[in-house]
Amino acid sequence: MRYLIRISYDGSKFYGFQRLKDVKTVQKSLEDALTKIDRGPVVVKGAGRTDRGVHASDQCVHFDLTHNIPTKGLKEILNKLVGPYIYVKECEEVSLDFHARFSVKQKTYRYRIYFGPFCPQLYDYVFFCPSKLDTSLMKEASKLFLGVHDFQRFVSGERENNTSVIYDISFHEEEEFLDIIFVGKSFYRYMVRNIVGALIDVSLKKRKISEIEASLKGEEVKQFSTAESQGLYLEKIEY
Amino acid sequence: MRYLIRISYDGSKFYGFQRLKDVKTVQKSLEDALTKIDRGPVVVKGAGRTDRGVHASDQCVHFDLTHNIPTKGLKEILNKLVGPYIYVKECEEVSLDFHARFSVKQKTYRYRIYFGPFCPQLYDYVFFCPSKLDTSLMKEASKLFLGVHDFQRFVSGERENNTSVIYDISFHEEEEFLDIIFVGKSFYRYMVRNIVGALIDVSLKKRKISEIEASLKGEEVKQFSTAESQGLYLEKIEY
Numbered sequence: 001m002r003y004l005i006r007i008s009y010d011g012s013k014f015y016g017f018q019r020l021k022d023v024k025t026v027q028k029s030l031e032d033a034l035t036k037i038d039r040g041p042v043v044v045k046g047a048g049r050t051d052r053g054v055h056a057s058d059q060c061v062h063f064d065l066t067h068n069i070p071t072k073g074l075k076e077i078l079n080k081l082v083g084p085y086i087y088v089k090e091c092e093e094v095s096l097d098f099h100a101r102f103s104v105k106q107k108t109y110r111y112r113i114y115f116g117p118f119c120p121q122l123y124d125y126v127f128f129c130p131s132k133l134d135t136s137l138m139k140e141a142s143k144l145f146l147g148v149h150d151f152q153r154f155v156s157g158e159r160e161n162n163t164s165v166i167y168d169i170s171f172h173e174e175e176e177f178l179d180i181i182f183v184g185k186s187f188y189r190y191m192v193r194n195i196v197g198a199l200i201d202v203s204l205k206k207r208k209i210s211e212i213e214a215s216l217k218g219e220e221v222k223q224f225s226t227a228e229s230q231g232l233y234l235e236k237i238e239y
Numbered sequence: 240m241r242y243l244i245r246i247s248y249d250g251s252k253f254y255g256f257q258r259l260k261d262v263k264t265v266q267k268s269l270e271d272a273l274t275k276i277d278r279g280p281v282v283v284k285g286a287g288r289t290d291r292g293v294h295a296s297d298q299c300v301h302f303d304l305t306h307n308i309p310t311k312g313l314k315e316i317l318n319k320l321v322g323p324y325i326y327v328k329e330c331e332e333v334s335l336d337f338h339a340r341f342s343v344k345q346k347t348y349r350y351r352i353y354f355g356p357f358c359p360q361l362y363d364y365v366f367f368c369p370s371k372l373d374t375s376l377m378k379e380a381s382k383l384f385l386g387v388h389d390f391q392r393f394v395s396g397e398r399e400n401n402t403s404v405i406y407d408i409s410f411h412e413e414e415e416f417l418d419i420i421f422v423g424k425s426f427y428r429y430m431v432r433n434i435v436g437a438l439i440d441v442s443l444k445k446r447k448i449s450e451i452e453a454s455l456k457g458e459e460v461k462q463f464s465t466a467e468s469q470g471l472y473l474e475k476i477e478y
Contacts, residue, residue: 008358008359008360009359010359010360010362013359055360057358083359084357084359084362085359085362086359087357087358087359089356117328118323118326119247119296119326120247120248120249120252120322120323120324120325120326121247121249121294121364123249123323123324125360
């Protein structure tokens with residue numbers, strides 16, 4: 001039986017999603033719990049990896065169990081074993097050709113910026129921005145990233161192809177928060193954080209919009225800032 | 240020189256305020272930093288102790304240093320040494336007869352209740368309430384606690400006198416949050432959490448308002464619930 005679960009987690013409590021030796025990761029926590037439940041090794045596949053400190057409001061994970069366990073009970077047992085910093089919101093059976101990563105239609109990420117006074121209880125959950133940002137400049141610059149691009153200057157790590165498509169970037173201001181929401185096909189490592197960093201650089205007038213344009217064309221341009229991990233949330237996965 | 244600092248902290252990162260052997264507490268973190276700065280043992284006195292898991296938006300602490308350090312510099316060094324889960328908001332020199340605890344005029348506590356769906360990123364910062372509460376019933380019951388009372392049935396620990404005065408209890412509803420704000424002279428251990436527990440018990444119709452009345456008169460009444468620590472914030476200290 002193949003199962004799909006939708007989970008949320010507090011990224012500050014884990015060394016990222018991916019299983020690593022000797023540290024607590026989201027994947028390891030889930031696999032340890034499922035291995036106990038299924039009484040045999042279980043491997044999980046996530047819709048994407050999130051780095052250390054990055055949160056998820058809706059990450060999707062699939063796995064196969066040898067035992068047939070009703071989804072309601074499975075959700076309850078899992079939550080007992082992996083809670084409270086991972087939470088299984090939904091659990092369903094899926095067909096064997098479903099794949100949490102390869103079946104993704106689109107992903108949404110949220111980046112939270114906070115302009116209020118420093119506050120320890122928010123430290124792990126937002127990027128504290130000491131100066132007010134020029135959001136009209138950010139919005140203008142954000143349009144450059146829409147559509148299909150080779151994002152090689154905005155990603156980390158080596159891969160053959162850095163082409164992806166961003167469908168939408170929107171801005172939501174409420175009280176002292178500014179949330180930037182990205183909707184796209186797939187986001188490579190550091191891509192959202194590097195784009196946010198570039199938008200902040202531009203809005204602080206440290207860098208010019210034309211440098212983003214040049215960068216997207218693949219020209220050699222000094223690297224933009226990388227926004228901190230704790231402001232980033234994997235917000236939604238759609239299949 | 241005597242100094243007063245106003246600090247905030249994330250209670251989920253400490254074993255409470257008070258210094259304890261072998262664990263990280265707010266007092267220990269501050270004393271370790273100040274001892275390093277003053278190159279000799281420094282003891283701090285807080286306006287009050289907060290239990291494990293309880294947050295502070297404005298806790299006040301005084302201490303004496305043998306060296307005369309400008310307040311601006313002291314604030315900066317302290318924040319480097321104790322941050323980011325403790326934050327020194329203000330630092331000032333005070334006279335030697337000032338005492339962080341004995342000079343308090345009034346204290347404000349906030350208790351945060353959340354009615355939204357479970358969310359791991361909020362786990363350490365609110366009390367998740369699965370059922371909607373009858374706030375009109377809570378407001379009515381809260382009036383019983385106003386003024387001078389012997390709070391012996393609502394506190395924990397042995398002490399000669401449990402009399403105190405609560406000046407105000409107010410309710411703030413915003414989206415899925417309900418904040419209950421207490422203003423009073425002094426609050427004994429578990430007092431706010433036990434009062435909130437009683438208000439919740441009454442609003443869920445598990446207990447009657449008359450039982451609160453009886454309890455405040457010192458009559459033997461079955462104990463009310465104690466609200467969880469993570470929803471509690473020491474909000475303001477006034478001198």
